[in-house]
Amino acid sequence: MQLIKLNATDSTNNYLKQLILERTLDDFSVVVANHQTNGRGQRGSSWLSEKDKNLTFSVLKRNISIVANQQFLLNILVSLSIVKTLEGFNIPKLAIKWPNDILSDHHKISGILIENLIKNKQIEYAIIGIGLNVNQVKFEGLSKVSSLKNIMPLPVDKDELLTKIIDKLKMYFKLYSENGSEFLNSEYESYLFRKDKPSTFISHDNNLFTGIIRGVSTSGKLCVQMEDFNKEFDLKELKLIY
Numbered sequence: 105m106q107l108i109k110l111n112a113t114d115s116t117n118n119y120l121k122q123l124i125l126e127r128t129l130d131d132f133s134v135v136v137a138n139h140q141t142n143g144r145g146q147r148g149s150s151w152l153s154e155k156d157k158n159l160t161f162s163v164l165k166r167n168i169s170i171v172a173n174q175q176f177l178l179n180i181l182v183s184l185s186i187v188k189t190l191e192g193f194n195i196p197k198l199a200i201k202w203p204n205d206i207l208s209d210h211h212k213i214s215g216i217l218i219e220n221l222i223k224n225k226q227i228e229y230a231i232i233g234i235g236l237n238v239n240q241v242k243f244e245g246l247s248k249v250s251s252l253k254n255i256m257p258l259p260v261d262k263d264e265l266l267t268k269i270i271d272k273l274k275m276y277f278k279l280y281s282e283n284g285s286e287f288l289n290s291e292y293e294s295y296l297f298r299k300d301k302p303s304t305f306i307s308h309d310n311n312l313f314t315g316i317i318r319g320v321s322t323s324g325k326l327c328v329q330m331e332d333f334n335k336e337f338d339l340k341e342l343k344l345i346y
């Protein structure tokens with residue numbers, strides 16, 4: 105495994121994407137940066153992280169035997185790797201907010217941005233970008249965001265965290281290749297935020313509605329039980345209010 109440590113870059117996902125065009129990289133190669141000047145989040149958002157405080161890194165995953173229409177499985181593998189690592193550090197009340205926000209006690213502490221190169225309906229490789237708030241204590245204007253430092257009495261070592269997350273990623277990819285995805289879906293759902301609880305959502309056309317999250321489909325849609333029917337939603341169609 106190659107570990108590339110950078111002082112600063114625009115985005116570790118961008119850096120790794122470019123690097124793989126220029127040279128051959130091992131499976132699970134990692135690019136980690138102390139500072140990102142243009143960190144990217146889901147749905148075209150930005151990922152802001154104070155310099156030197158947090159973990160911002162990207163992992164290259166090759167040889168993925170997942171067909172393109174099941175790429176949600178990658179979200180499952182990565183989310184579980186982070187949650188299980190954090191459990192090992194005794195981080196309390198961990199949950200996965202669909203599709204892949206990692207929460208501790210209802211506050212987002214980690215976000216994931218996976219970018220796949222797809223060829224002939226197969227994932228050629230994936231760039232797995234992970235932001236984990238470790239030592240930043242203030243998140244201006246973001247009331248539902250927090251960090252390990254705000255949650256834990258003792259400091260957590262960033263390098264140790266990074267190594268443990270990579271180890272868990274390796275373990276989960278191996279588990280998947282040996283046992284398939286069935287148990288992974290149920291493990292993911294066991295951490296699903298607000299599962300089986302009445303919740304309020306806002307639709308893409310700004311309507312509020314209530315429903316109960318029952319799980320996630322194999323294609324990664326959120327399965328919501330409404331008053332008279334069940335419906336599957338994709339990411340663009342709804343937002344959970346909490």
Ligand code: BTN
Nearest residue numbers: 115143144145146215216233235
């Ligand atoms: C989210 O919106 O929740 C996803 C955030 C992903 C942030 C990480 S930080 C490392 C990698 N590089 C990026 O530009 N984004 C991801």
